[in-house]
Amino acid sequence: MTVRISNDAVALACGADAVAAAFAAAGVEVERVSSWGMHWMEPLVDIDGVGYGQVSADQVPSILSGDAKSIGRIEDHPFIAKQNRLTFARAGKTRPTSLDDYYATGGWLGLGQARAIGADATIETIMTSGLRGRGGAGFPAGIKWRTVADAPAEQKYIVCNADEGDSGTFADRMVMEGDPFMLIEGMAIAGFAVGASKAYIYIRSEYPHAIAKMEAAIRLSAHLIAPFVVEVRVGAGAYICGEETSLLNSLEGKRGEVRAKPPLPALEGLFGKPTVVNNVLTLAAVPWILAHGGEAYAAYGMGRSKGTMPVQLAGNVKHGGLFEVAFGITLGELVNEIGGGTASGRPVRCVQVGGPLGAYIAPAQFDLPFDYEAFAAADALIGHAGITVFDDSVDMAQMARFAMEFCAIESCGKCTPCRLGSTRGVETIDQIIAGNNVDANLALLADLAETMKFGSLCAMGGFTPYPVMSAIKLFPEDFR
Amino acid sequence: MTSIADIVAEHAHREGPLLPILHDVQKAFGHVSEDAMRDIAQALNLTRAEVYGVVSFYHDFRKEAEARPILKLCRAEACKARGVDALVPIAENQSRVKLEAVYCLGMCSVGPAALVGDQVIARLDQARLSSLLEAM
Numbered sequence: 084m085t086v087r088i089s090n091d092a093v094a095l096a097c098g099a100d101a102v103a104a105a106f107a108a109a110g111v112e113v114e115r116v117s118s119w120g121m122h123w124m125e126p127l128v129d130i131d132g133v134g135y136g137q138v139s140a141d142q143v144p145s146i147l148s149g150d151a152k153s154i155g156r157i158e159d160h161p162f163i164a165k166q167n168r169l170t171f172a173r174a175g176k177t178r179p180t181s182l183d184d185y186y187a188t189g190g191w192l193g194l195g196q197a198r199a200i201g202a203d204a205t206i207e208t209i210m211t212s213g214l215r216g217r218g219g220a221g222f223p224a225g226i227k228w229r230t231v232a233d234a235p236a237e238q239k240y241i242v243c244n245a246d247e248g249d250s251g252t253f254a255d256r257m258v259m260e261g262d263p264f265m266l267i268e269g270m271a272i273a274g275f276a277v278g279a280s281k282a283y284i285y286i287r288s289e290y291p292h293a294i295a296k297m298e299a300a301i302r303l304s305a306h307l308i309a310p311f312v313v314e315v316r317v318g319a320g321a322y323i324c325g326e327e328t329s330l331l332n333s334l335e336g337k338r339g340e341v342r343a344k345p346p347l348p349a350l351e352g353l354f355g356k357p358t359v360v361n362n363v364l365t366l367a368a369v370p371w372i373l374a375h376g377g378e379a380y381a382a383y384g385m386g387r388s389k390g391t392m393p394v395q396l397a398g399n400v401k402h403g404g405l406f407e408v409a410f411g412i413t414l415g416e417l418v419n420e421i422g423g424g425t426a427s428g429r430p431v432r433c434v435q436v437g438g439p440l441g442a443y444i445a446p447a448q449f450d451l452p453f454d455y456e457a458f459a460a461a462d463a464l465i466g467h468a469g470i471t472v473f474d475d476s477v478d479m480a481q482m483a484r485f486a487m488e489f490c491a492i493e494s495c496g497k498c499t500p501c502r503l504g505s506t507r508g509v510e511t512i513d514q515i516i517a518g519n520n521v522d523a524n525l526a527l528l529a530d531l532a533e534t535m536k537f538g539s540l541c542a543m544g545g546f547t548p549y550p551v552m553s554a555i556k557l558f559p560e561d562f563r
Numbered sequence: 564m565t566s567i568a569d570i571v572a573e574h575a576h577r578e579g580p581l582l583p584i585l586h587d588v589q590k591a592f593g594h595v596s597e598d599a600m601r602d603i604a605q606a607l608n609l610t611r612a613e614v615y616g617v618v619s620f621y622h623d624f625r626k627e628a629e630a631r632p633i634l635k636l637c638r639a640e641a642c643k644a645r646g647v648d649a650l651v652p653i654a655e656n657q658s659r660v661k662l663e664a665v666y667c668l669g670m671c672s673v674g675p676a677a678l679v680g681d682q683v684i685a686r687l688d689q690a691r692l693s694s695l696l697e698a699m
């Protein structure tokens with residue numbers, strides 16, 4: 084009998100350690116594995132493939148005696164069976180920092196393939212796969228790699244952006260905590276392809292478990308990726324450092340202020356050297372693509388959005404967790420069928436896709452397919468593919484206010500529209516909520532939003548208007 | 564007892580050593596004092612203004628010591644959708660634990676969530692938050 088319980092932070096935060104201790108006290112050996120991503124079930128106990136959901140320590144005797152009700156085979160659960168798990172193929176199945184488990188499940192095959200076919204063909208493979216940056220901008224990864232590869236320099240860098248600050252997202256965290264070797268392999272392949280000998284992974288300080296797992300995995304695998312070297316750097320609680328140029332400044336030991344582009348980081352990045360800055364999910368997709376071929380990855384998805392996206396179902400959702408699926412699935416399927424609607428049982432009022440800078444979307448638009456271009460056409464963004472669900476008790480004027488408040492708290496301060504506009508935005512929304520000159524203040528707010536959108540240096544100030552204006556457009560009644 | 568000089572020496576060989584140094588100073592001393600900033604600036608050949616600018620930019624670094632235990636409660640959208648705002652008064656109506664806002668702990672499917680040291684606690688409700696505060 085093999086009992087598996089996750090040691091992902093979600094499982095731990097829901098009490099997994101006490102459950103594991105109860106099994107151990109009963110004389111049962113427990114394997115601590117990654118999370119399946121069925122977060123509403125955590126702590127989820129996996130006994131030879133059969134699952135028991137939301138287990139507490141006092142239920143352990145009844146599970147061991149066979150009296151407890153199981154959810155059946157976890158792999159057959161609709162939430163798992165409907166997914167296309169490429170990046171999360173190991174989720175729930177392997178011990179995160181076990182090299183044996185990683186080898187046994189196809190680990191290092193991608194790096195081996197890259198070394199066998201050479202740097203040029205490795206970049207070609209990424210081009211063929213159609214992989215686009217998963218951090219939000221959706222820029223083709225192959226083109227970025229080619230640019231860095233072609234830039235002449237003694238020193239180049241790989242920087243993994245693990246500053247996953249968007250509320251509603253946790254896929255990066257799950258990769259780092261659940262499958263850290265895959266991310267290291269992805270960075271090593273990127274380094275081999277572009278001729279970089281050093282990688283930094285910038286992890287936010289709010290993720291202590293991810294930091295510990297990545298550091299352990301880097302120690303254990305250093306000899307396998309040598310002479311390539313990976314080093315963890317820890318953020319310091321600044322949301323803006325998820326913006327790539329701000330992240331580079333932070334890595335250099337400076338204030339995390341945004342840099343003007345150009346120059347592109349691909350040409351003048353970390354310490355002025357050519358640098359690949361890729362999100363965790365982008366680099367984590369790379370080993371699979373190398374091991375299975377670019378065409379195999381491009382066979383998933385729709386239009387110019389190729390491959391799979393690890394969608395994160397969050398907020399007031401019944402079945403929250405990680406759902407990796409080919410692009411093209413509709414928002415409605417994700418929220419209502421996969422997510423099961425709200426956790427509170429009340430009607431879904433809206434969702435926010437893409438974190439604090441993403442637009443609010445109402446159920447009337449739920450036929451929107453998950454595709455970069457389709458979302459952009461609807462004035463929305465996929466971002467890091469976090470979907471935060473709200474029920475009908477939400478006050479959208481307060482959410483719009485929070486969007487501006489968050490921008491004011493987290494603005495790096497470098498450009499005026501963002502630094503001042505966000506504070507003026509909070510004040511204006513406060514006037515609207517108080518019922519003062521509502522029409523005039525709504526017009527003023529729309530004007531301010533335009534200024535921020537077109538005048539800001541980066542997406543922080545540039546995209547904060549999206550949640551604000553979409554809330555006003557969809558739910559004007561909340562502002563009167 | 565670790566000194567500032569020890570911490571600086573440990574990181575001096577790294578590229579861009581300032582943030583790792585500040586993290587370790589705060590871990591060792593609980594905050595980054597004016598004196599610490601002066602010593603770090605001198606050791607790294609930076610101006611005090613540059614070091615102060617970095618310390619004051621990042622929410623994690625505190626310039627004054629905090630004697631109380633700290634509860635970081637997530638106040639971001641996903642935890643709002645799950646009702647964190649209704650819990651805030653409970654944390655505010657006591658003074659033994661210092662309440663700080665944090666924006667996302669990656670617990671967005673199981674919020675409201677909080678961070679105490681390196682421990683994450685999810686599925687907070689009034690009762691769980693009250694007992695968490697009492698246990699701190």
